[in-house]
């Protein structure tokens with residue numbers, strides 16, 4: 113099977129600090145995978161390069177068979193990539209519904225329309241409501257986004273990404289800052305969304321229950337280098353990983 | 363054009379550049395350290411000019427005393443403005459816009475207060491004793507006051523640079539610029555630091571206004587002309603870049619001097635022209651460091 | 658819920674049109690001119706606020722376009738004759754569209770405070786040009802005697818002409834702000850980084866609203882030429898840009914009609930107080946400062962939140 117995403121020899125440095133160091137890997141379509149690694153390992157920076165928010169210094173990134181290295185974020189997103197953020201990134205003064213609806217409208221190419229009200233775009237509205245139902249946010253659809261609890265804002269962030277109907281979804285620490293119960297719910301939810309929307313999904317995560325509970329493939333990043341890649345069992349058994357990162361946690 | 367003519371124009375441009383840079387450096391200081399865009403900076407310049415006028419002509423004061431008094435007065439006024447008004451909107455959402463609006467309202471208020479106190483007529487200030495004449499070198503005649511301004515300007519810049527980079531308060535100020543929260547945790551009185559930095563910057567503005575007073579007439583509304591020119595300097599120099607601002611001021615000063623000498627009626631357009639040309643080819647400013655684009 | 662707000666909107670529009678349509682009945686030229694000024698400046702302010710309040714772009718240079726509209730009329734009439742009044746109006750608006758489109762590429766490459774500085778600088782540049790180019794623009798003397806020919810020459814007819822244009826413009830802007838395009842613009846203000854991750858180009862959207870807002874600024878300037886029967890370089894001065902900003906802030910930048918109300922209040926105060934004091938800028942400075950420090954939501958915004966508080970306060974009482 114052809115990989116949906118392929119990184120080869122990606123390098124990125126800030127000043128003298130090499131944050132992404134010759135990273136290469138392939139992601140197969142339909143796969144759900146995790147990226148783990150200590151804080152500052154370069155995980156978010158890697159996402160930034162995949163989504164075009166940062167340009168790699170060297171190396172190439174291929175998405176669905178086309179080279180997307182150096183393309184703008186907008187172009188990459190238009191090709192079917194979605195992303196939710198480590199630091200929640202939503203539109204705080206819009207309603208929860210409109211946060212997702214704007215993504216649906218964008219996907220449908222309606223965002224230049226200057227005359228008709230939002231309600232006139234029925235299919236986008238319905239799709240947004242359906243997404244909110246999937247996320248368990250439907251009863252809060254008409255509240256303003258900034259009024260939501262932290263955990264719900266993180267879900268809304270995912271909802272905005274899903275509104276674009278991405279083929280590849282990148283989640284940056286989806287359970288960060290959540291309570292253990294919320295984390296459990298989110299884990300189940302992420303897995304459900306992955307199946308429901310036929311996604312290829314890559315998530316960055318520190319919570320090992322989530323990582324080893326739902327990922328098919330785990331990649332370990334350390335100081336910008338890809339330390340290991342494999343199934344959860346292989347990663348758990350990898351002495352280097354255990355020594356460098358997992359330590360006593362397992 | 364002979365070389366003596368060119369030299370005279372060059373010195374005149376250098377004088378303007380020095381004044382521009384002095385105002386712009388105050389603006390840059392507040393922006394760099396406090397993250398505050400002080401639209402009213404030119405009004406403190408104007409205030410300085412009026413204060414110097416009062417000290418010299420009413421109190422028969424020494425010109426250089428008047429310059430110091432202008433700096434002191436503008437500095438105190440700046441600290442009051444910061445502590446009483448600007449401080450209230452730090453951290454508000456859309457702070458940037460509100461800062462501009464608040465300092466814009468200060469322009470309007472200070473302008474009219476100046477009119478109330480000093481009236482609307484032009485005021486003029488004569489050059490200080492010892493600098494009324496010219497320096498003659500061969501067939502070149504250079505007004506000695508212009509040379510004095512360039513000298514004083516250099517002095518002020520060196521002192522400001524020394525304070526900022528070599529003294530403890532200066533280092534605290536620069537660190538505060540980078541991370542207000544951490545400095546607060548470390549026991550630095552951040553609000554006081556901000557007020558002081560604001561005071562130093564507006565004092566710089568006031569001193570410049572006083573220095574410029576013998577060359578330009580003192581009028582209400584002088585603030586806005588000055589602010590626009592120094593904004594252009596700051597943009598061209600790459601915001602927050604000390605040396606960039608200096609080079610940009612030099613460029614504008616010289617271009618202006620040449621324009622005044624050749625097409626006097628249109629001279630005031632040339633600063634804008636420099637800005638437009640720069641923007642087309644180098645939108646981030648002439649001397650902006652690379653990689654400043656935010657992600 | 659939507660139906661109720663539709664009905665309310667209809668009522669509002671009806672009331673708006675009726676009130677302004679009835680002004681000529683007073684047979685008082687003073688009131689007529691005042692109402693006309695409120696209409697035109699109200700439109701200018703609402704259009705400006707699509708940039709500032711909606712998209713988060715604080716332009717300090719909309720005077721440039723206001724002046725362009727005015728000088729479109731003024732220069733056409735001065736050089737080609739009275740009959741060219743309407744053509745001048747059209748030319749000014751068209752010129753504004755072109756200038757805004759081109760200028761947009763220069764000033765929207767930078768963000769935040771830089772955008773404000775650059776718009777201010779370009780505005781002042783345009784002011785300097787009209788001011789200095791005496792032979793063509795009449796410099797500080799301005800251009801007088803701008804009266805449209807034909808039926809529009811009548812004060813009352815001209816008033817209704819303005820009313821119709823303003824009502825259509827404001828209606829269009831209202832639709833725009835409620836449309837998907839309007840939603841994207843609000844998103845650009847709140848979180849431009851995320852807008853890119855919606856697959857939308859931030860700067861392209863900013864340029865689009867910059868052009869739209871500037872076109873209506875020019876229309877306002879052109880219409881004012883007919884209200885005052887003259888134009889002046891002051892139209893292009895930065896204080897004009899400042900005035901339209903003040904109107905928006907006073908009325909409330911996060912309310913669609915806030916700037917219109919702000920314009921009405923400023924024009925009334927200007928008329929009542931302005932005639933009696935030379936310290937006009939002190940007054941508007943104090944008004945601006947008060948709004949920014951104490952009532953950042955503006956008159957309309959504070960009123961809306963006051964009503965909301967009353968309602969929730971009342972509901973709580975009922976609950977007890």
Ligand SMILES: Nc1ncnc2c1ncn2[C@@H]1O[C@H](COP(=O)(O)OP(=O)(O)O)[C@@H](O)[C@H]1O
Pocket residue numbers: 126131149150151152153154155156157158657
């Ligand atoms: N824009 C940037 N400029 C400079 N350094 C950066 C930038 N973004 C990230 N870094 C640095 O790169 C390193 C990796 O950061 P990041 O990718 O956020 O790590 P992670 O997500 O794995 O915690 C950190 O040391 C961080 O300080």
Ligand SMILES: [Mg+2]
Pocket residue numbers: 155156157198
């Ligand atoms: Mg991270």
